[in-house]
Every structure is written in C-alpha cells, then in structure tokens.
Amino acid sequence: MNSWINLHALWQIVVIGLLAGAGLPALFAVGLRALDMPGSRVQTAGAGVDGTAPAESDQVYGGNPVGLVIGSVCFAIVLAAIGWGIYLIVASSS
Amino acid sequence: MTKDIVITLVVVTALGFDFTNGFHDTGNAMATSIATGALGPRVAVAISGVLNLVGAFLSLAVAATIANGLVQTADVTVVVVFAGLVGGILWNLLTWFFGIPSSSSHALIGGVIGSTIAAAGGKAIKWHGLVSKVIIPAGLSPIIAIGVASIGTWLIFRISRKLSDGSRTHGFRIGQIGSASMVSLAHGTNDAQKTMGVITLALIANGSLPAGSKAPFWVILSCALAISIGTYTGGWRVIRTLGKGLVEIDPPQGMAAESSSAAIILLSTHFGYSLSTTHVATGSILGVGVGKKDADVRWNVAGRMAAAWLITLPCAAVVGAGCYALAHAIKGLPGVIVALVILIAIAAVVFIRARKNRVGHDNVNDEWTGTAAPEPEPAAA
Numbered sequence: 001m002n003s004w005i006n007l008h009a010l011w012q013i014v015v016i017g018l019l020a021g022a023g024l025p026a027l028f029a030v031g032l033r034a035l036d037m038p039g040s041r042v043q044t045a046g047a048g049v050d051g052t053a054p055a056e057s058d059q060v061y062g063g064n065p066v067g068l069v070i071g072s073v074c075f076a077i078v079l080a081a082i083g084w085g086i087y088l089i090v091a092s093s094s
Numbered sequence: 095m096t097k098d099i100v101i102t103l104v105v106v107t108a109l110g111f112d113f114t115n116g117f118h119d120t121g122n123a124m125a126t127s128i129a130t131g132a133l134g135p136r137v138a139v140a141i142s143g144v145l146n147l148v149g150a151f152l153s154l155a156v157a158a159t160i161a162n163g164l165v166q167t168a169d170v171t172v173v174v175v176f177a178g179l180v181g182g183i184l185w186n187l188l189t190w191f192f193g194i195p196s197s198s199s200h201a202l203i204g205g206v207i208g209s210t211i212a213a214a215g216g217k218a219i220k221w222h223g224l225v226s227k228v229i230i231p232a233g234l235s236p237i238i239a240i241g242v243a244s245i246g247t248w249l250i251f252r253i254s255r256k257l258s259d260g261s262r263t264h265g266f267r268i269g270q271i272g273s274a275s276m277v278s279l280a281h282g283t284n285d286a287q288k289t290m291g292v293i294t295l296a297l298i299a300n301g302s303l304p305a306g307s308k309a310p311f312w313v314i315l316s317c318a319l320a321i322s323i324g325t326y327t328g329g330w331r332v333i334r335t336l337g338k339g340l341v342e343i344d345p346p347q348g349m350a351a352e353s354s355s356a357a358i359i360l361l362s363t364h365f366g367y368s369l370s371t372t373h374v375a376t377g378s379i380l381g382v383g384v385g386k387k388d389a390d391v392r393w394n395v396a397g398r399m400a401a402a403w404l405i406t407l408p409c410a411a412v413v414g415a416g417c418y419a420l421a422h423a424i425k426g427l428p429g430v431i432v433a434l435v436i437l438i439a440i441a442a443v444v445f446i447r448a449r450k451n452r453v454g455h456d457n458v459n460d461e462w463t464g465t466a467a468p469e470p471e472p473a474a475a
Contacts, residue, residue, distance in 0.1 A: 009362075009365035013362055016357070017361055028250075032254060033256070035265075036261050089363065089364065
C-alpha cells in the first residue's frame with residue numbers, strides 16, 4: 001500500500017494544509033473581527049462597498065485600541081507564516 | 095546541422111507548451127479575485143505573471159520530475175519529447191477553448207507517455223510510478239482541497255458573521271489579494287519547473303548536455319519568461335469557468351479558496367508530492383461552495399471538469415503517440431517540421447474559432463449562463 005501512496009507526505013500535507021490553509025484565513029478573520037470591535041468611533045454598519053463610509057482605512061477599524069492590538073498580532077502571525085512558507089521553498093531548492 | 099535545427103525546434107515547442115501552461119492556469123490563482131472584484135482583471139493577470147516569473151527562479155526542486163520515474167529515460171529521444179509536447183499543447187488549447195480547467199501537467203505527462211509508448215512500447219513506461227506519482231495524487235488532491243477550503247470557509251463565516259458588510263468585503267479583499275499572490279508564486283515554483291525539466295531532458299537526449307545535468311541558466315530564464323507571458327495573456331475562458339461557473343464567490347470565500355490552494359500546492363512541492371495546481375485550485379473553489387450554507391455549487395459544471403480530468407491523460411497520450419508516428423514515418427527533420435506545421439495550423443484554427451465568441455477582460459465576469467463547455471472531442475494529430 002505504501003508503495004502506491006506516499007502516506008508520510010500525505011498526512012503532513014493534510015495536517016499542515018489544514019493549519020495553514022484553513023487556520024491562517026480563520027486567524028485573519030479573527031484579526032478583522034478584533035479591528036472591528038466597537039470603540040470610540042460610531043459604526044457605519046451596512047455601508048456600501050466603497051460608498052458611504054468616511055474613509056477607506058476607517059472602514060475596517062472600529063476604534064478600539066485593544067482590538068487594534070489583537071488584530072495586529074493576528075495579522076503579524078499570518079504574515080510571519082507566509083514568510084516562513086516562502087523561506088521553506090527557497091531553502092528546499094538548494 | 096540537422097540535429098541542431100531539430101533540437102532548436104523542440105526547445106521552441108517546449109516554450110510554446112510553457113506559454114499554454116501559463117495562460118491555461120492563470121485562473122487557478124486569479125479567478126476568484128477577478129470574480130469578487132478584489133482586483134481588476136488586467137491588474138490581476140499582470141500581478142500573476144510577475145509572480146510566476148519570480149516563482150520560477152525561487153526553487154529548482156521539482157525540475158525534471160516529469161520524466162524521472164515515469165518513463166525509461168534511455169528510450170527517450172528528442173523526437174519523443176517533441177511529440178509529447180505537441181500532445182500537451184493541443185490538449186491545453188482544446189480544453190482552454192471549451193473553458194475547462196484541466197491539468198497542464200497531466201497534458202504534458204500524457205503526451206510524453208503516449209509518444210514513448212509509440213516509440214518503444216508499453217515496457218518503456220514505469221506503470222507503478224505513473225499510478226503512484228500521477229494518478230493516485232490526482233484523485234486525492236481535489237478531495238484534500240475541498241476539505242481544507244470548506245473548513246476554512248466555515249470558520250471564516252462563523253468568526254466574521256458579526257462584521258459589517260463594508261468591513262468584511264474590504265478586509266477580505268485585501269486577504270484575497272495576498273493569498274492569490276501566493277498561489278501565483280507557487281504556480282511559478284511548480285509548473286515552470288516541469289518545462290525546464292523537459293527541455294533539459296531533450297538536451298540530454300540530444301547529447302548537448304551530459305546525463306544528470308541541471309537546467310542551464312538560459313533554460314530557466316526562457317521558461318520563466320514563457321510561463322509568465324502566458325499567464326499575463328490570461329486564459330479568460332478558464333478564468334470565467336472557475337470564477338463564475340462553479341460557485342458564486344464572495345471575498346471571504348475567495349480568500350479561503352486561495353489560502354487552501356496556496357498551502358496545499360506549496361506543501362506538496364516541499365514534500366515532493368506531485369499534485370496538479372489545477373486540481374487543487376478547482377477543489378478549493380468547490381470547497382468554499384460546500385462550506386458556505388446557502389451557496390449553490392453547480393455540480394454539473396464540476397462533473398464536466400472531472401470528466402475532462404479523467405480523459406486528459408489518455409487523450410494527450412493519443413495525440414502524442416499520433417504525432418510521434420507521423421514524425422517517425424516521415425523521418426528526421428522533415429517529420430518534425432510537418433508535425434510542427436500541423437500543430438500551428440490546428441492552433442490557428444482554435445484561436446480563430448475562439449475569437450468568434452471571445453472571452454476577455456471586459457466580459458469575463460458576466461452572468462453565468464451555462465454556455466461554457468460542451469464535451470471536448472479528443473484531437474487527432
């Protein structure tokens with residue numbers, strides 16, 4: 001069976017694939033959610049895609065400093081994971 | 095002298111295949127970003143083209159995997175490689191015409207296998223390698239991709255359901271651009287390598303390079319350019335099927351699909367497990383349809399694709415074998431030239447017919463009317 005299916009590579013692809021392929025976007029969503037936490041700024045919920053919200057950057061930021069910190073940590077982890085992924089490809093070529 | 099002309103024609107044909115590989119697969123990376131409006135169509139193909147170029151230089155790990163372990167390299171001549179490439183190109187052009195995202199790798203592998211069988215018989219094929227390295231992964235990869243993408247979609251929608259629409263659309267569009275860029279990069283690291291491997295194989299078979307050589311720099315550069323120009327040209331028909339035909343996609347789903355594709359393709363490259371980028375990307379897009387409660391997946395479109403995937407290897411093999419038989423019957427340089435002329439003629443017919451009901455950057459996102467692909471007929475060379 002093992003000569004037909006490379007199980008060793010397969011389970012790693014599935015497990016790490018789940019962590020990176022589903023976990024990272026989920027973490028990104030957590031980051032967005034944290035940024036969106038209600039704070040000093042009044043929400044413009046239901047605003048159009050780019051229309052009525054006051055400014056581009058305000059669209060995703062609810063004005064809560066705690067949310068900003070949590071969100072930044074989430075995005076930093078996502079970026080770090082991407083950087084690590086690219087590093088792995090480059091390193092595996094040599 | 096004749097030998098030099100033949101090898102030159104083979105290298106040009108290989109670069110032609112690389113070009114079709116690029117434009118056939120633009121959709122794998124960019125279809126969802128174009129469908130959700132995260133990127134303008136022309137910006138999307140430009141980014142994807144540049145990242146394919148970069149990706150082709152990043153890693154040389156998978157070069158030559160096409161031939162290694164699939165055929166007895168001793169039986170591979172320059173004409174065999176040439177005929178295999180013709181099979182791959184023709185199959186790519188036909189599936190593109192019908193807007194079917196089929197695997198370029200399978201088209202190439204099928205073509206080479208067909209021409210090898212025609213040249214040296216079935217004993218020249220390493221059947222065990224073919225099944226374990228190509229066929230079984232092809233069956234598994236869409237399933238893995240559907241799983242990862244549907245779980246990712248489900249998580250994203252649970253986490254982000256309280257977000258305002260504006261915030262969600264804006265945020266996930268940014269995420270989508272990032273994840274789609276990663277898929278483009280992964281595609282460059284993966285698919286450009288395959289043509290480099292084939293050209294290197296032809297050069298070795300020709301005696302221009304010693305056996306066991308790595309791809310010379312000019313091969314790497316020209317392959318990187320060919321795939322990147324192909325990607326920039328944009329296979330709009332395939333993009334449309336992937337972005338609009340399978341599922342109606344919104345930005346969170348788009349990001350889930352591309353993250354899943356990028357992760358799986360990069361991991362399989364890293365662990366030396368040869369997955370088709372097309373199968374993974376299509377599986378991921380299906381997965382985000384499965385993972386969102388009220389999304390409609392057009393299973394009939396998916397079924398047509400799956401059928402095309404099944405016949406890609408044998409059909410490309412038939413074309414490759416036919417092309418070898420033709421070139422071999424005429425013999426030498428004239429044989430190669432005749433086959434090449436026929437290839438160019440068929441390509442011209444396909445392009446002219448494609449212009450009649452053109453799909454381009456301006457109408458790629460039009461409402462899906464089910465007008466995509468009738469079942470493609472296998473081509474005869």
